Amino acid sequence: MATVAVSMAGLLSLSACGGGSDKTESGGQAAAKKVEVFSWWTGPGEADGLKAMEAIFAKQYPQFSFFDAAVAGGSGDQARALLSSKLQANQPPDTFQGHAGAELQGYIKGGKLESLNFLYDELKLKSVFPQQLIDQISVQGQVYSVPVNIHRSNILWFNPSVLKTAGISAAPKTVDEFIADLDKVKKAGKIPISIGSQWTLVHLLESTLLGSLGTDAYNALWTANADWSSADVTKALTNFKTILSYAGTPQEDWQPAAKQVADGEAAFNIMGDWAYGYFHNPPDGGLGKASKTDFDWAPSPGTDGTYLWLSDSFTLPKGAPNRDGAIAWLKVAASKEGQDAFNPKKGSIPARKDADKSLYTDYLAWDLDQWSTDKLAGSIQHGVVANDAWRTAINDAVGLFQQDQDVAKFQTALADAAKNSGQ
Amino acid sequence: MRRWWPGLLLVSPSIVAIAVFVYGLLGWNFKVAMTDQHDEISQGHFVGLENFTGIWDQERWGISVRHAVVFTVVFVVGALVLGWFLAFLMEKGIRGEGGFRAIYLFPMAVSFIATGVVWRWLMNSGTGERAVGLNRLLPDFLQWHWFRDPGWGMAAMAVPAIWQMSGYVMALFLAGFRGVPEELRESARVDGCTEWQVYRHIVLPYLRPVTLAALIILGHISLKVFDLIVAVSGKQIITDVPAIFMWNAVFDSHDPAKGATIAAYIVISVCVFVVPYLIWNARRRDGR
Numbered sequence: 001m002a003t004v005a006v007s008m009a010g011l012l013s014l015s016a017c018g019g020g021s022d023k024t025e026s027g028g029q030a031a032a033k034k035v036e037v038f039s040w041w042t043g044p045g046e047a048d049g050l051k052a053m054e055a056i057f058a059k060q061y062p063q064f065s066f067f068d069a070a071v072a073g074g075s076g077d078q079a080r081a082l083l084s085s086k087l088q089a090n091q092p093p094d095t096f097q098g099h100a101g102a103e104l105q106g107y108i109k110g111g112k113l114e115s116l117n118f119l120y121d122e123l124k125l126k127s128v129f130p131q132q133l134i135d136q137i138s139v140q141g142q143v144y145s146v147p148v149n150i151h152r153s154n155i156l157w158f159n160p161s162v163l164k165t166a167g168i169s170a171a172p173k174t175v176d177e178f179i180a181d182l183d184k185v186k187k188a189g190k191i192p193i194s195i196g197s198q199w200t201l202v203h204l205l206e207s208t209l210l211g212s213l214g215t216d217a218y219n220a221l222w223t224a225n226a227d228w229s230s231a232d233v234t235k236a237l238t239n240f241k242t243i244l245s246y247a248g249t250p251q252e253d254w255q256p257a258a259k260q261v262a263d264g265e266a267a268f269n270i271m272g273d274w275a276y277g278y279f280h281n282p283p284d285g286g287l288g289k290a291s292k293t294d295f296d297w298a299p300s301p302g303t304d305g306t307y308l309w310l311s312d313s314f315t316l317p318k319g320a321p322n323r324d325g326a327i328a329w330l331k332v333a334a335s336k337e338g339q340d341a342f343n344p345k346k347g348s349i350p351a352r353k354d355a356d357k358s359l360y361t362d363y364l365a366w367d368l369d370q371w372s373t374d375k376l377a378g379s380i381q382h383g384v385v386a387n388d389a390w391r392t393a394i395n396d397a398v399g400l401f402q403q404d405q406d407v408a409k410f411q412t413a414l415a416d417a418a419k420n421s422g423q
Numbered sequence: 424m425r426r427w428w429p430g431l432l433l434v435s436p437s438i439v440a441i442a443v444f445v446y447g448l449l450g451w452n453f454k455v456a457m458t459d460q461h462d463e464i465s466q467g468h469f470v471g472l473e474n475f476t477g478i479w480d481q482e483r484w485g486i487s488v489r490h491a492v493v494f495t496v497v498f499v500v501g502a503l504v505l506g507w508f509l510a511f512l513m514e515k516g517i518r519g520e521g522g523f524r525a526i527y528l529f530p531m532a533v534s535f536i537a538t539g540v541v542w543r544w545l546m547n548s549g550t551g552e553r554a555v556g557l558n559r560l561l562p563d564f565l566q567w568h569w570f571r572d573p574g575w576g577m578a579a580m581a582v583p584a585i586w587q588m589s590g591y592v593m594a595l596f597l598a599g600f601r602g603v604p605e606e607l608r609e610s611a612r613v614d615g616c617t618e619w620q621v622y623r624h625i626v627l628p629y630l631r632p633v634t635l636a637a638l639i640i641l642g643h644i645s646l647k648v649f650d651l652i653v654a655v656s657g658k659q660i661i662t663d664v665p666a667i668f669m670w671n672a673v674f675d676s677h678d679p680a681k682g683a684t685i686a687a688y689i690v691i692s693v694c695v696f697v698v699p700y701l702i703w704n705a706r707r708r709d710g711r
Binding site: 081106109198252 | 462483486543547549550553568573658659660671674675676677
């Protein structure tokens with residue numbers, strides 16, 4: 001009995017020793033244990049989502065400490081400028097946020113990112129993400145990021161009562177119907193479609209292209225044998241011009257443009273589904289409007305059945321100071337638990353197909369349903385289908401078109417942009 | 424020998440710093456501008472002045488240069504005239520001059536970003552029933568789209584800059600006015616000059632160096648303008664200027680050579696303002 005007790009005590013002290021030495025190790029490598037997560041999620045909703053994911057990370061991986069290296073600024077303009085200088089100096093954060101898809105190409109070509117195929121295999125991610133999503137974010141068979149959320153770009157927001165006054169019974173299904181409706185609204189004396197600053201026009205362009213060309217032709221525009229000079233593209237761009245001719249005065253950004261719809265000044269607005277939070281959230285961050293009565297939505301004209309997606313994702317930079325910590329973070333970001341914690345707060349849906357449906361209500365429930373059944377097409381403005389150089393060139397072309405309204409010149413500029421993109 | 428070295432020792436840190444961080448980096452910029460490094464990864468090769476000539480074929484560059492010229496002319500002339508006028512009023516010796524001077528100078532203490540955020544709202548493009556900001560104060564026929572006006576939007580963009588800098592110009596001119604010896608004015612008056620002639624022939628010639636200094640200061644601010652425009656309208660073609668285009672080229676389309684070329688043009692355009700002034704200044708000093 002006594003011997004047992006002694007040996008038990010010995011064992012205990014041994015294990016205590018082990019624990020102790022572990023602790024000193026962790027103390028010695030305190031700097032290495034920090035996981036620097038670089039993102040641009042600082043706004044309301046998104047920062048809360050990040051916090052929720054951080055809490056799960058802290059619970060699952062107590063050996064690592066989360067370091068929030070977020071840089072403020074919508075859509076990550078400032079953050080990306082800082083990030084690109086950090087990567088060039090070979091001082092990467094442990095993991096950084098980027099739009100999934102072509103936006104990461106510059107980093108991939110520059111050899112700044114590690115392929116994540118090993119992680120996809122280990123976690124069997126290829127079976128939980130939609131196959132088309134994996135296809136659209138793969139570069140030569142390699143996946144370089146873990147999508148955390150999905151946003152939808154092709155949403156037509158509208159004000160039901162303005163539509164009623166204009167004599168429109170339901171949201172337009174095709175681009176032609178849409179143009180006819182815009183005309184009815186104009187005759188009723190309201191702004192047919194509200195627009196914001198230049199990038200919101202690129203956003204409108206991607207929905208118009210998709211709605212006019214159809215999903216397959218749209219997706220083909222981003223492949224090697226794309227034909228930007230075709231008559232179909234001319235037709236789509238002419239539609240774009242017609243739609244723009246019904247636009248109100250450009251607003252400062254997307255929020256004031258969306259607000260015109262909520263306030264009943266304008267009938268339609270095409271904007272991503274982040275507008276839902278703006279419409280619906282209580283004042284102080286949102287407009288506090290009731291969904292389906294004060295505002296309503298439909299897939300943008302001609303795009304029903306197709307999900308024009310964009311996604312925030314996390315990466316693994318080569319030479320990450322704490323590679324294990326970064327991989328741990330990616331595992332949380334890829335997990336059902338992590339995505340279900342993040343997305344309801346951020347107002348987006350998980351990229352995974354097996355999300356807990358009860359967490360997503362109202363718009364998000366509809367959205368999640370569409371995500372699981374729709375065909376997929378990638379967004380231009382939000383970094384999925386075109387790399388940075390191409391996207392910037394498209395932005396320039398749209399900015400110039402806004403001034404001169406010359407379709408032929410616009411199409412040439414877009415064709416040149418595709419040719420010179422180096423993608 | 425022994426007399427100059429402590430002085431040299433004292434200034435040498437700043438000489439070294441300026442040599443590296445100003446002229447060294449300027450040189451590096453020109454070097455990148457003369458390569459074909461059109462992405463961040465590849466090694467550029469020397470292509471001479473190809474980028475400098477090629478950029479003129481881009482429509483956007485023409486637009487941004489035109490915008491910069493319109494902005495510069497309206498801003499510099501506007502700030503000079505308004506600043507001169509304010510100084511002229513102050514010089515008359517009004518009561519509470521110190522208070523007014525502080526009020527007019529205050530905008531200088533605000534950053535262009537803060538100015539831009541406020542003026543973005545003031546220059547809201549809504550008209551008629553939807554008017555907010557300044558349009559609300561104006562009668563209908565005077566309301567316009569401000570910086571969103573395709574023709575003269577950049578003139579509107581100069582308004583906040585004039586608001587911000589005219590107080591500073593006023594301070595310069597006020598110092599200039601005060602520098603005119605009272606005896607000169609008096610003797611002119613004794614000789615039968617009207618007050619207008621005193622200004623025309625005595626005071627204004629005295630103000631010439633001040634005017635030139637103000638012109639240089641405003642001119643170089645104007646050609647480099649970036650923060651104000653980003654704060655007011657962001658990066659849009661409708662208010663594009665070379666500095667915005669440069670940011671776009673470097674950080675959005677990841678084209679270092681193009682960005683460096685635009686940066687080089689900005690430096691050159693500022694030099695066009697500054698170098699003649701330096702030469703003129705040096706000559707004047709020699710002349711004395």
